[in-house]
Amino acid sequence: MNIFLLCIVSLLCTAVGVVFTITANIVPVAPDGLAQVISMKTKLDFGRVKICFDCIVVILLLVNINTLTGIGIGTILSAILVGKIVMLLNKYFKSNLEKIIF
Numbered sequence: 040m041n042i043f044l045l046c047i048v049s050l051l052c053t054a055v056g057v058v059f060t061i062t063a064n065i066v067p068v069a070p071d072g073l074a075q076v077i078s079m080k081t082k083l084d085f086g087r088v089k090i091c092f093d094c095i096v097v098i099l100l101l102v103n104i105n106t107l108t109g110i111g112i113g114t115i116l117s118a119i120l121v122g123k124i125v126m127l128l129n130k131y132f133k134s135n136l137e138k139i140i141f
Contacts, residue, residue, distance in 0.1 A: 051124060097115065
């Protein structure tokens with residue numbers, strides 16, 4: 040139970056960090072920056088683009104290394120859930136966050 044709770048907390052912290060970084064227009068880490076550019080160019084929701092991008096990266100990693108070493112349930116959950124949490128946070132808090140930041 041402790042590991043599951045820790046995984047949930049880490050996913051939430053990661054998503055909050057992504058939302059703050061993207062909303063504040065701070066230079067994000069490379070994968071989030073690429074997802075942000077794809078989102079801006081295609082006019083798709085950033086959270087959806089992040090989910091697709093992260094899942095593609097995990098799939099490419101699995102294809103190229105041919106082993107599950109280093110890829111656990113946390114990696115897979117992160118690829119799927121961080122983008123969904125980002126979408127939820129953006130939906131409910133983005134306008135308030137923009138007021139505070141800008």
